């Protein structure tokens with residue numbers, strides 16, 4: 265595994281809920297990332313760890329190959345890739361994201 269993939273692996277394994285996004289939870293820099301944060305807040309997620317890919321070009325590119333997903337945002341829960349903002353919204357509407365975050 266390359267250095268950046270190892271860094272990403274460490275990040276997703278050392279926090280329960282990790283969102284790779286553009287900007288921060290307080291100041292999202294893209295509507296898709298903002299939507300992801302809003303969904304997580306609506307689920308009552310309190311232990312959210314965010315990684316701003318705009319601060320690190322290697323992570324911005326590396327995260328696309330890590331879970332073979334071409335876009336940002338990307339949500340990881342308990343070390344597992346969950347999806348981008350569309351998948352998060354679908355899971356939220358089905359009640360599945362809330363369940364994943366509370367178990």
Ligand SMILES: N[C@@H](CCC(=O)N[C@@H](CS)C(=O)NCC(=O)O)C(=O)O
Pocket residue numbers: 286294296324334335336337348349350351
């Ligand atoms: N449909 C995607 C929307 C996300 C998206 O299209 N992200 C783009 C624009 S922010 C992206 O990450 N492009 C590659 C890049 O900016 O490096 C989702 O469900 O999350």
Ligand code: FES
Pocket residue numbers: 286293294295296
């Ligand atoms: S930064 Fe342009 S769509 Fe996300």
